[in-house]
Amino acid sequence: MRTLALKLDRASRTSLAEQIRLGITGAIEKGVLVPGARLPSWVDLAAQLGVARGTVKTAYDRLTDAQLVVSSRAGGTRVSEHAAVASPITERARSIESDLRSELYQHFLPGPAVFQMGVPASDCFPATLFSRLRARAARDEVEAPAAYPDPRGEHELRREIAAHLALARGIECQPSQVFITAGCSGALGVALRVIQAEGLKAWVENPGFLPSRRALEISRLTTVPIPVDEDGMDVGYGEVLAPDAAVALVTAGQQAPLGPTLSLARRVQILEWATRTGAWIIEDDYLGELQLTRRAAPALASLDRAGRVIHIGSFSKTISPTLRLGFAVVPPGLLARFDEAVACLASAPGPAVQMATAEFMRDGHYIRHLRRMKRIYAGRSQALLAAVRSRGFHAYAAGLAVVARLPDGADDKRIAREAYAYGLAPAPLSGWYCSAATQRSGLLLGVATAIEHQLPAACDRLQHLVRKFS
Incomplete structure (x- = not known):
């Protein structure tokens, strides 16, 4: 049920009941009121408009006669399912x-x-199982004492992600290095705020994922397109074209969209470049271990000994993008800055979906x-x-x-x-x-x-x- 924004002209020769009828009819035709939408009761609408209840009843009766609304004692007055509504579809x-x-x-x-x-x-997808886990987690959340959740994410999920990444992606990290975010874009957004590279250059794959490239540009970095071949991003080309870049955004596991894996030689090369210049590598591990033609290549972060790689991923491709669950695995040197950034700017999503996902992982369902x-x-x-x-x-x-x-x-x-x-x-x-x-x-x-x-x-x-x- 919604409040209707009806305006009545009490000086008009058109009766108030007819003005109400015309206003509601217009709202239905424009798609503001969709089929099945519940209208306010006579009492509520009369009080809202400052008119007699009988005036509203007369308007509703006319709408019923025109088959635009239907009334029942249990369901109140609702827009007819057969009302002529063209605009919502058009819009x-x-x-x-x-x-x-x-x-x-x-x-x-x-x-x-x-x-x-x-x-x-x-x-x-095992929807019934996951729905049960989410329902239980939501119930636990509602029944628990009200408190602000940890902006870094629920410890249970951070622990499960750290364990999974160690086995599946070769990344050795502590749960304290894992930050839960609103999808992969949330992880990228926090990372770009933390590394503070405004006005500097960033390597991006060409071709590459447009939303990520735009995220760098919105963060006021100058993107430098780096071509991709059968060995992934051409790191040598980047070193010649923009050796002073502050950031490299790379899909090392499986390049998006062309598909090659960043070769071992180029992995070593890009890590040496970042270590030598102090640049940051953001590894977008968008597919994780979902590599179909071979055993999944280890993450680039698994080779990082100098703490220059920020590894980001999500559950969008493996569970559902509607979860809006992503994560960032952060080098120890950036922990304090990430702690501060998520506390002030980008807290983790609600606990219930995190706890359901943690249980899904802990009980072996995810793997x-x-x-x-x-x-x-x-x-x-x-x-x-x-x-x-x-x-x-x-x-x-x-x-x-x-x-x-x-x-x-x-x-x-x-x-x-x-x-x-x-x-x-x-x-x-x-x-x-x-x-x-x-x-x-x-x-x-x-x-x-x-x-x-x-x-x-x-x-x-x-x-x-x-x-x-x-």
Whole structure:
């Protein structure tokens, strides 16, 4: 039930009851009141507007006669499910159309849609189990004495993450070095505040994840695009082009979006550069151990002996992005500054979701879930790759995506926008590049949302769109 912002003109020749009817009708038609929305009672609305109850009753009766609202003793007065409401759909469509045209917000489209990247397979998640853990954690939170939670995150989750990273990513750290954040972007935001590199240069992968690159620019760093080849970021190129850079942002485990792992030689090279110059390396471990074609390469932070790597990750790809749970693993030399930053600027998300996730990890459910998802994703990747190649695309697997190269001149952004109307959400590869001069045309097809029985129709539609806009 909501308060209605109705304005009455008591000097008008139109009766007050009719003004109320017209105001509510307009709110329904504009989508301010959606089907099923509950209207205030006669008593409440009469008191709000300063009119007689009978005046409101007359207005409601007219709305009922027009089949715009329905009334019941138990449910009160609600907007009819069959009321003519065109604007909300139009506004939603406009919003999605705007996001499709925004290179930044293409990464946050509603879904899941076939080929959508960045989201896990919801059809394979142990939802019942995790829902039970969350419900219990929420109940415990409500029943506990009211107190401010630790802004660094719940100790139980920090402990579980530290233990998991030691086994799965080769990182030796204490729970005190783990900070819980609002997703991976939250971890990156805190890191950029702490290292205080305003006005300095930062290496970024080209191509690379646009939201992360924009985060550096918003933090007033000058981004320096570094090309990527089969060995990952070209560290030598960076040392020549910008040896004085203060930050390097790298996806060492599996480069986003092209897929190569940063080679051992380049890992040693970038660590030596950071140690020598005092630069900071932010390792975005966005996939963690979800590397499908081989055993997951250890994290870059596992080789860091000088304390120059800030390792960030999240549960968005492994559990769900709706948790908004990320983390940063911080070198000992930055602990005090991180403590201060999260206490004052970026406290951890609520305790309930943290405690549920900690229990999910502690009882072994998380590692079993990861093993199962690797098998499922590997199968989906192979099926998607075969389906795409059979339709003439030059394609290869890259992490939790398949990269489909397009002919020169193909408008991958237009193709992606058109595909969304058919329930498909490929990402245009060109949007990941730092400049038009280096752009390559292609489509990134998410593996997690590529369910096998949907592939023939989806790939046929994609093939048609590529031919149309190439």
